[in-house]
Amino acid sequence: MTQPIRVIVIDDSAFMRKVIGDLLEQDSAIQVVAKGRNGSEAIELIRKWSPDVVTLDVEMPVMNGLEALEKIMKETPLPVVMLSSLTQQGTNETIRALEMGAVDFVPKPSGAISLDLHRVETELIEKVKAAARIKISRLLRTPPSAAGKRSLSYTSVNNKTTDEVWRGKMPVGEMRKGKIENVVAVGTSTGGPKALQVFLKGLPQDFNGSLVIVQHMPPGFTKSLAQRLNSLCQIxxxxxEDNQTLQSGHAYIAPGNYHMEVKQRADGELYISLNQEQPRGGHRPSVDRLFESLSHIRHPAKYAIIMTGMGSDGTAGLKKLKETGVRTVIAEDESTCVVFGMPRAAIQAGTVDIVAPLHEISAQLMRCLHC
Incomplete structure (x- = not known):
């Protein structure tokens, strides 16, 4: 018989500790072995019980979630799922927690005391189960900087030669002067905030193109993520925003709960279109919807990147892009993925040209753009 996933629940509210524990134990594969009311108790309970996963509230007295997470990752590293309120402080601190090594997070629907936590029951259980399967070494590893890299390690797939991979299909002369020369679509999920930080920090301020990004995240958190990345990156x-014209040297992150598509005006300008149509494969925003929207656009040159995440979102969209002339598709290598679901699905479907570790994806992209 398979051993249950042993979980410790940490929240400063006794009511929330009971609700979270009861929700988790509705799944027979999960056993809540202990509960604590602050970060200090979390450290003691982890030492005593050696759990498989910890759920950790962000906002707590004595020792808050970020302070506890930092100590956990330093002293007794293990998978942590954050629970966060939708306040500005809560969303900002959640983004920081993901940078520090938390696997994922679940938003409390109505604040610190959420009487309606049952609304996220399925999400909470799924994320705790996923966390238990993750190799902790991938959360702790800090990829080397992409800056200054001279040698690139990658795998060329689909039997393409090096020149074919980097040069792509569209002659440079076909690009329209005065318009964006390159558009890069990026899809990611679990582990994505940290991966996006590494990737985007590797791009120069004068990056010759526009990036459109889908990161699976609920409303509120995508804005905090964008602000955090903007403070760290050169671009x-x-x-x-809906109807926003794409600019070179700029990255746009799809807002939570909205599909993001790229469309083209009569004068050739590219712009963003947001909608709240039905979720695709359980996701809104959907990577597939973003990629498929680009398949209807011939110019400028198109590139796609698929990084860490559960499931297969993005693969169907990459198939469409392949049919309509994407220059290069890059997938994150398993060695650096927190979860190798989305890249694996894309690779197995034959839609990927280059497989590279996270810290080399930006350098791979720059080389593609300059060929």
């Missing part, structure tokens, strides 16, 4: 990063 401009913002949460996307």
């Amino acid at each position: 401009e990063v913002s949460e996307a």
